[in-house]
Amino acid sequence: MFNVETIRKDFPILSRKVNGKPLVYLDNAATSQTPQQVIDVIVDYYSNYNANIHRGVHTLSQEATDKYEQARYKIQAHVNAKFAHEIIFTSGTTHGINLVANGFSSLLKKGDEIIVSALEHHSNIVPWQMLCERTGALLKVIPMNQEGELVMAEYDKLLSKNTKLVFVNHISNALGTINPIEYIIEKAHQVGAAVLIDGAQSCPHIKPDVQALDVDFYVTSAHKMCGPTGQGMLYGKESWLKKLPPYQGGGEMIAEVTFEKTTYADLPHKFEAGTPNICGGIAFGAAIDYMNHIGFDAISDYEHELLEYATTQLLQIEDLKIYGTSKEKTSVISFNLEGIHPYDVGTILDKLGIAVRTGHHCAQPIMAFYKIPGTVRASFSFYNTKAEIDVLVAAVKKAKMMLS
Amino acid sequence: MTIEDIQNEIIDEFSMFEDWEERYQYMIDLGKDLPLINDQYKTDSNIIKGCQSKVWVHAEMQNDKIEFTADSDAIITKGIIAILIRVFSNQHPKDIIAADMDFIDKIGLKEHLSPTRANGLVSMIKQLKMYAIAYQTQLK
Numbered sequence: 001m002f003n004v005e006t007i008r009k010d011f012p013i014l015s016r017k018v019n020g021k022p023l024v025y026l027d028n029a030a031t032s033q034t035p036q037q038v039i040d041v042i043v044d045y046y047s048n049y050n051a052n053i054h055r056g057v058h059t060l061s062q063e064a065t066d067k068y069e070q071a072r073y074k075i076q077a078h079v080n081a082k083f084a085h086e087i088i089f090t091s092g093t094t095h096g097i098n099l100v101a102n103g104f105s106s107l108l109k110k111g112d113e114i115i116v117s118a119l120e121h122h123s124n125i126v127p128w129q130m131l132c133e134r135t136g137a138l139l140k141v142i143p144m145n146q147e148g149e150l151v152m153a154e155y156d157k158l159l160s161k162n163t164k165l166v167f168v169n170h171i172s173n174a175l176g177t178i179n180p181i182e183y184i185i186e187k188a189h190q191v192g193a194a195v196l197i198d199g200a201q202s203c204p205h206i207k208p209d210v211q212a213l214d215v216d217f218y219v220t221s222a223h224k225m226c227g228p229t230g231q232g233m234l235y236g237k238e239s240w241l242k243k244l245p246p247y248q249g250g251g252e253m254i255a256e257v258t259f260e261k262t263t264y265a266d267l268p269h270k271f272e273a274g275t276p277n278i279c280g281g282i283a284f285g286a287a288i289d290y291m292n293h294i295g296f297d298a299i300s301d302y303e304h305e306l307l308e309y310a311t312t313q314l315l316q317i318e319d320l321k322i323y324g325t326s327k328e329k330t331s332v333i334s335f336n337l338e339g340i341h342p343y344d345v346g347t348i349l350d351k352l353g354i355a356v357r358t359g360h361h362c363a364q365p366i367m368a369f370y371k372i373p374g375t376v377r378a379s380f381s382f383y384n385t386k387a388e389i390d391v392l393v394a395a396v397k398k399a400k401m402m403l404s
Numbered sequence: 405m406t407i408e409d410i411q412n413e414i415i416d417e418f419s420m421f422e423d424w425e426e427r428y429q430y431m432i433d434l435g436k437d438l439p440l441i442n443d444q445y446k447t448d449s450n451i452i453k454g455c456q457s458k459v460w461v462h463a464e465m466q467n468d469k470i471e472f473t474a475d476s477d478a479i480i481t482k483g484i485i486a487i488l489i490r491v492f493s494n495q496h497p498k499d500i501i502a503a504d505m506d507f508i509d510k511i512g513l514k515e516h517l518s519p520t521r522a523n524g525l526v527s528m529i530k531q532l533k534m535y536a537i538a539y540q541t542q543l544k
Contacts, residue, residue, distance in 0.1 A: 019424070341478035343457045351424050359456050373458070373477060402429060403479055 002298040007383050010035040010290075014383065021353025024388045029173055029332050029379035030357050031223045032204060034287075038226055041286040045279040053278055054269075068278050071285030072268070075233050078288050079218065080209045085267040086241065088234040089281050093200040094123040096219030096234035097167075099271060100196050101127040103244030104165055110136030113162040115155070115193075118144040118369065119172040119179065122362040124198055128167065137164070144369060148175040148324035152183060163193040170202035174363040174377065175324025176332030178202070185215055194240060200224055204381065205303060205330050207296045210235050222280065227287030231280030234271070241267050248273040299382045303331040306380040310389045317396055323375055331380040334361075337396070340403045342376045348399035349376070354392055407499055410491050411507040418511035427512055428480065435482030439489065441473040452524060452531045457481045459528060463535040469494050470539055472532065484513070484525055492532050497543065500536035505529060 008014050011033045016023050025033060045067075051060035053068050069084075076084045090096045108114075114128050118141050132139050140163075142155045150168070159166075166188040171178050185195045196217040199208055203220040210218050217240065222231040236244070246253055246264055250273030255263045264270045291299065310333055314320055319338035336342055346358030359374040360367045367374055378392060405413070421427045441450075445462035452459040457478030464471050472489045476482040491507075492500050508514065508525070 341457050341481075343478045344480045347480050348428070351428070374456070402425070402432060 002294070002302055002382075004302070004383065004385055007294065008385075010037060011383055012036060012039070018353040018355070019351055024354040024384075024391050026378040026380060026384065026388070026392060027355045027357050028204070028381035028384075029176075029201060029224070029377065031229065032226050032381055033383070034228070035226055035290050037290050038228070038283050038286045042228065042279055042283050045282055050279070052275055064278055064282075067282045067285075068276075071281045074285040074288050078207065078292065079235055080211050081235050082211060083238055086235055086238055088236065088241070088268045088271045089276050090219070090232040090234050091230050091277065092221040092223070092232035093198060093219045094127075096217075096232055097123060097196070097198065098127050099234060099247040100217050100219075100236070100244070101131045102247050105131055105134050106245055107243070108135040108137045108164055111162060112137040112164045113140055113158075113160065114138070115140045115142060115158050115163055115166045115188075117142040117150050117168045117179070118365060119148070119150060119175065119177060120167075120169060120363065120365070121173050121198070121200075122364070124167065124169060125365070138162075142168070144366070147326050148172065148177045148366075149326045149328075150177075150179055152180065155184065156187065159187055159191050159193070161191055163188065163191050165194050165196065167196045167198070169198040169200070170208070171205070171330050172324065172363075172366075173201050173332075174361040174366050174375070175326070175334050176201075176329040176379070177324055177326040178328040178330060180328075181215070182213060185213055189214065201330065201332075204291075205296070205300050207292075216240050222284040222287055225287055226290055227284045228277075228280050231277050231284045233284070238267065241271070246270050246273070250274040294382065302382050303380055306384055306386065306389065307331040307333070309386050310378065310380065310392070313389060313393045314396065317393070317400065319400075320396070323370055323372070332377060333379075334375040334377045336372060336375050337400050337403070340400065342374045344403050345376045345396065345399045348402060349392075349395050352391075352395040352398070354395050356392075407491055407495055407503045414487060414490070415507055415510045421512075424512070428483075431483030431487070431513075432479050433483075434486040434490075435476075435479045435484075438475065438482050438486040439473050439493075441475045445473070446475060452527050456524075459485055459524070461485070461528070461531055461535075463532075463539070465539050465542070466494075468543065469496055470500065470536060472535075485528055487511075488528055488532060492536075497536040497540035501533055501540060503533075 013033050049060050049063040051064045053065040072084050072087050075087050114137055116128055128139055140158045142150045145151055168179055168184055170181055181197055188195045194216040197215050199218050199220040204225045216237050218235040223229040253265050253270050253273040255265045321336055323334045342358040346356055349356055357377040441460050441462045446460045450460045450462055457476050459476045461474045472493045474485045
């Protein structure tokens with residue numbers, strides 16, 4: 001049974017104070033907090049079996065290797081990948097995107113096209129611009145509408161036999177819009193293009209099924225789903241991962257090395273050069289266990305309830321405007337008070353112990369679309385409460401009073 | 405008044421406030437009274453980098469003293485720049501360059517001094533002092 005008060009006890013940080021006030025943490029879309037169950041796994045690793053993996057014959061190395069590979073199986077099961085070697089450990093979503101972008105640089109030629117969406121985070125735009133510069137490929141953008149939704153009719157028009165890769169986030173970090181990725185993937189496949197989905201914002205709320213989606217690549221980060229920073233994963237279909245060249249050279253990724261030639265290791269090691277974030281990978285597995293223990297259905301039901309409650313309460317404040325009003329959205333509210341800079345609101349909220357994000361959320365094209373400098377973004381997780389939303393609403397009212 | 409006199413005056417004013425709310429309210433009011441920059445100087449080259457909100461600063465030399473005007477799209481930032489301008493405006497470049505900025509701590513705004521802070525108080529101080537250095541070289 002989902003009980004938020006019991007869940008909150010798992011997160012030591014939630015009982016701390018900020019500026020003399022109880023912390024109200026509403027910046028979950030930037031990073032989530034870590035439950036004791038995951039912290040314990042990190043402590044256990046460094047206390048009991050810290051060792052380098054995949055090469056030692058000694059006991060510690062074996063134990064660490066086993067746990068690290070178990071984490072890979074957990075992730076495989078979680079996203080329903082066909083093989084464990086389709087899961088590549090990365091340092092995070094950005095790393096995964098760069099790995100794929102780099103791989104495609106040897107597959108693209110002048111005149112090829114890459115499609116991205118207007119809802120992207122900067123980390124989703126820059127690697128493709130760099131790829132286009134290297135290869136002479138063209139970057140096309142799926143436009144968005146006022147509600148913050150991608151316009152599928154325009155997407156259809158952009159697709160052609162020149163399209164080689166489509167790249168869209170599952171959920172927009174700035175607005176919370178859930179994109180119709182099933183449709184996007186199906187359409188892209190019809191013209192023979194590969195699809196990479198950024199799941200950084202979706203994995204904290206939804207359990208993706210990569211086989212059902214038939215997606216070619218899917219990337220995410222651990223730190224947005226109760227895991228540590230500096231850890232993420234790339235799922236790639238076996239056939240694609242075999243086709244892509246290695247990203248970085250180093251130990252772990254080789255089979256045999258002479259000065260004349262190196263043969264690369266099999267999947268997944270081909271893409272995992274050097275000593276990885278071993279503890280991070282193991283803790284990522286623990287975070288997935290933790291979230292599955294709570295249950296993604298329960299999480300998404302509860303977060304939806306929080307979203308509806310917060311939306312209703314915030315909209316009662318006069319001159320408050322919410323950006324991103326798609327019916328399909330996750331528990332993110334991006335808003336502004338009319339005539340007041342989001343930075344000012346964020347500063348007052350911080351004084352009141354409330355953590356929100358302010359600014360352009362690394363999504364300047366979206367802010368340019370709405371002609372605003374940025375927004376205040378409150379993002380809710382399953383450990384937030386309606387009482388915390390009441391604190392937020394009261395604080396926004398106070399900020400409005402002080403600032404107007 | 406010397407820079408130090410003005411700083412002491414500001415410290416006195418802020419010492420009357422009991423909590424952050426009164427301090428911020430005062431800063432917001434100061435922001436509203438900021439000597440506004442002439443629109444022609446609100447150019448990209450006058451924007452101070454490193455701030456989440458936009459801050460424009462313009463400097464002019466009058467009788468060997470620098471006069472600053474500024475603006476920002478955020479009101480708290482405007483308050484902060486207003487305090488800085490009050491301290492530095494109508495001062496000789498060499499005094500601006502030499503000015504100690506400890507008073508920021510004394511008026512309870514230390515949190516804004518961190519170099520990673522998004523409002524860029526550090527960037528603002530640096531920029532104002534850069535103007536002073538530039539004018540100082542002209543004087544020689």
